Amino acid sequence: MNHRPARLVLPLLAVALAGFAMSFVDAALLRERHAVRIEASHALAKRLELTDIALFTEARYTRHPSQADLHAPFQDHPLALEHFPTGSLIAPPRHEYLDRTTARAD
Amino acid sequence: MNIWIEQQRALIDFTLASLARRKARNLGLLAVYTLLVFVLASVALFSHALRHEATRVLADAPEIVLQRLVAGRHDLIPPGYLEKIGNIRGVQKMEGRLWGYYYDPVIKANYTFMVPSAGGVERGTIVIGAALERVRGLALETGISFRAYSGKLYSFVVADILPHDSELVSADLVLMHEDDFRTFFEFPAGHYTDIALAVANPQEVRNIAAKLAAALPDSRPILREEMLRTYASIFAWREGIVLAILSGAILAFAILAWDKAAGLSAEEKREIGILKAIGWETGDVIRMKIWEGVLISLTAFLVGYVAAYLHVFRGGGVLFEPVLKGWAVLYPRFQLAPEIDGLAVATLFFFTVVPYTAAVLVPIWRAATTDPDAVMR
Amino acid sequence: MIELIEVRKAFNQGKHNEFWALDGINLCIEAHRVTALCGPSGSGKTTLLTLIGCLARPTSGRARFKGEDISGLPERFLTQLRRRSFGFVFQQFNLIRGLSAEENIMLPAAPSGLPQHVVRARAAMLLDRLRLAHRRTARVEWLSGGEQQRVAIARALINDPEVLIADEPTANLDTTLAREFLAILESFASEGRTVILSSHDPLVIQSAAVHRVINMRDGRIVANYHDA
Ligand SMILES: Nc1ncnc2c1ncn2[C@@H]1O[C@H](COP(=O)(O)OP(=O)(O)OP(=O)(O)O)[C@@H](O)[C@H]1O
Ligand SMILES: [Mg+2]
Numbered sequence A: 001m002n003h004r005p006a007r008l009v010l011p012l013l014a015v016a017l018a019g020f021a022m023s024f025v026d027a028a029l030l031r032e033r034h035a036v037r038i039e040a041s042h043a044l045a046k047r048l049e050l051t052d053i054a055l056f057t058e059a060r061y062t063r064h065p066s067q068a069d070l071h072a073p074f075q076d077h078p079l080a081l082e083h084f085p086t087g088s089l090i091a092p093p094r095h096e097y098l099d100r101t102t103a104r105a106d
Numbered sequence B: 001m002n003i004w005i006e007q008q009r010a011l012i013d014f015t016l017a018s019l020a021r022r023k024a025r026n027l028g029l030l031a032v033y034t035l036l037v038f039v040l041a042s043v044a045l046f047s048h049a050l051r052h053e054a055t056r057v058l059a060d061a062p063e064i065v066l067q068r069l070v071a072g073r074h075d076l077i078p079p080g081y082l083e084k085i086g087n088i089r090g091v092q093k094m095e096g097r098l099w100g101y102y103y104d105p106v107i108k109a110n111y112t113f114m115v116p117s118a119g120g121v122e123r124g125t126i127v128i129g130a131a132l133e134r135v136r137g138l139a140l141e142t143g144i145s146f147r148a149y150s151g152k153l154y155s156f157v158v159a160d161i162l163p164h165d166s167e168l169v170s171a172d173l174v175l176m177h178e179d180d181f182r183t184f185f186e187f188p189a190g191h192y193t194d195i196a197l198a199v200a201n202p203q204e205v206r207n208i209a210a211k212l213a214a215a216l217p218d219s220r221p222i223l224r225e226e227m228l229r230t231y232a233s234i235f236a237w238r239e240g241i242v243l244a245i246l247s248g249a250i251l252a253f254a255i256l257a258w259d260k261a262a263g264l265s266a267e268e269k270r271e272i273g274i275l276k277a278i279g280w281e282t283g284d285v286i287r288m289k290i291w292e293g294v295l296i297s298l299t300a301f302l303v304g305y306v307a308a309y310l311h312v313f314r315g316g317g318v319l320f321e322p323v324l325k326g327w328a329v330l331y332p333r334f335q336l337a338p339e340i341d342g343l344a345v346a347t348l349f350f351f352t353v354v355p356y357t358a359a360v361l362v363p364i365w366r367a368a369t370t371d372p373d374a375v376m377r
Numbered sequence C: 001m002i003e004l005i006e007v008r009k010a011f012n013q014g015k016h017n018e019f020w021a022l023d024g025i026n027l028c029i030e031a032h033r034v035t036a037l038c039g040p041s042g043s044g045k046t047t048l049l050t051l052i053g054c055l056a057r058p059t060s061g062r063a064r065f066k067g068e069d070i071s072g073l074p075e076r077f078l079t080q081l082r083r084r085s086f087g088f089v090f091q092q093f094n095l096i097r098g099l100s101a102e103e104n105i106m107l108p109a110a111p112s113g114l115p116q117h118v119v120r121a122r123a124a125m126l127l128d129r130l131r132l133a134h135r136r137t138a139r140v141e142w143l144s145g146g147e148q149q150r151v152a153i154a155r156a157l158i159n160d161p162e163v164l165i166a167d168e169p170t171a172n173l174d175t176t177l178a179r180e181f182l183a184i185l186e187s188f189a190s191e192g193r194t195v196i197l198s199s200h201d202p203l204v205i206q207s208a209a210v211h212r213v214i215n216m217r218d219g220r221i222v223a224n225y226h227d228a
Helices: A004-045 A096-105 B004-058 B081-086 B128-134 B164-170 B178-185 B202-215 B222-234 B240-262 B266-279 B282-314 B319-326 B341-367 B372-376 C046-051 C073-087 C101-112 C116-129 C145-157 C175-190
Strands: B064-070 B073-075 B091-104 B108-113 B125-128 B143-147 B154-160 B174-175 B193-198 B219-223 C002-011 C019-031 C034-038 C059-067 C086-089 C163-167 C196-200 C212-217 C220-226
Touching: A004 B004, A004 B164, A004 B282, B004 B164, B004 B222, B004 B240, B004 B282, B004 B319, B004 B341, B004 C101, B004 C116, B004 C145, B064 B081, B064 B202, B081 B091, B081 B202, B091 B178, B091 C175, B108 B178, B108 C196, B125 B143, B125 B240, B128 B154, B128 B164, B128 C073, B154 B178, B174 B178, B193 B202, B202 B219, B266 B282, B266 B341, B266 B372, B266 C034, B266 C086, B372 C046, C002 C046, C019 C046, C019 C220, C034 C046, C034 C175, C046 C163, C046 C212, C073 C163, C101 C116, C101 C145, C145 C163, C145 C175, C163 C175
Parallel strands: B108 B174, B125 B154, C034 C196, C034 C212, C086 C163, C163 C196
Antiparallel strands: B064 B073, B064 B193, B064 B219, B091 B108, B091 B193, B125 B174, B143 B154, C002 C019, C002 C059, C212 C220
């Protein structure tokens, strides 16, 4: 057994602290490198008039969540259960248009 | 100053020596705590960076996309709509867009077929996203056939592959010529999937959307702002899976920490009495316990956070892949730019270090204020 | 060195089970001597030791330490005084289980802010003197009764106190160990420390190492003998 636990643990803590600080330095450096890539993606998205990111390709309404509507998962059947995991990661889009029509109805 | 440092070092020594007495238990606690911080920090870092990325990349998405609804479902834009929109003042530019989904039974994946309005794809050729290249095993100049919904087979040559750097927006895209698209899907001439609009004055977007809705009652305008908002809520704290996983973990940890910290045994009480009798002040006992709480929770925070940082920004967030991928076949490979929300990190720090330290302290406070002569009996 | 004037101590004062453990103690304890409190069980020896050692305050009366009134001092000052000037050997030893002999001995010095190596050297010196050097890193619960007691003594001495207080120190020891202990006490007195202990062991009370015996009964002093 070491006689001085503090002598072992405090330097380890200092290393962890340094790692924490380093992560921010690393982030700053990485961000610079990513800037070019993001700019390229942005240009592509603009050229192709993309409206969504291609993260969830499992269903129509998850591939373009911003273009789908609140009830998209239930179009196949009124009692259909949402069974795509994506549905639990993003909220259904709330379109102004729907709000507007409801507001006008009364 | 020196005295103070020596004092704290002696207190830390004692704290560590007494923690070492129940090594397995305390290391287990530290491991669980670190894991919890890791998961929380990973979710926080990943979701913030993803939101940031989506917002940046989609910053110039169409200002308004106009869809037509039939019986509550998205339907094709029939001829004549573009002309009607042309009469609305403030619309600077409009374009019928052609895009749709294709299910490829070979790899059981959904593709997004799309006609770039700027053109640039020759007839008989396609430009594909990088995930398609990878999963379907395509390369430049190779041919591929898709069976259309009509049952006919159509062959295309891969003319280009979209850059890997942009996979996050383009993984599953198949870009083709308008004529090919219309033939393939037997898309009626003059019809479009939807209409993309640009407005002259960005301040007027809402007004124009209202005018569009009035002029074309069966249409639905979607504003760019709404598209961006969709991604602002991704992984938001209310969202199911994340919450379910985390609430379980947090609850389990709370019970564990409470048991460890608050359950002050008779043995510990006796020890505090001894310390007080041999000349420790109540403050020394409390400082010693603060060190215990801080050492454990700070270690958990630092190690968990750094591991989460490496996981998300150096490891591509591999642990999130199964969650985000869901039942999908195509999944983009992407590295997010490390945009870090300082406030979220500070909040995480606060909620990992303070409650635990407090849980350690509360019972000690009571024990430490008892009379020191109790140990004589 | 220590003066008690009309000291009384009540437990559970004002409640139905109020109990006066000490009832009018007048006592003056000289420095550099070994003083023994003796008396039947329940006569108030331990209670008196807690007052002398600043572990508790008298309910009424005054206590003076080196001429200074300590009965009214706030807890913080009492703690400091206790740490600087008193060393305690408890009846049950009260060592902290799971820690090594050395760690236990160094504990009272932790709040003092003395450099670690100084404290460690002093602990080594004490262990040497008490012939325990070979058990330095052993956990205290593995030590024999006599060894544990010597660890407790070393712990009491780590802050180099002027006064050593021992409550029934020989209760757990056989005759040989008790003699050995008394010899250690005598050496403390001869090096200028004041030793106060309680005991009902005739071996202690009749020992030549004890300079003065104070007899107690029902919270009062009934007689005291001076020899030497
Ligand atoms: N905290 C307390 N509350 C109530 N009564 C107490 C308390 N502490 C001690 N007493 C009582 O005070 C009296 C004196 O106790 P003390 O411990 O001083 O006796 P003692 O002379 O040391 O006895 P022994 O030789 O058995 O150790 C006893 O009758 C005891 O019951
Ligand atoms: Mg007693």
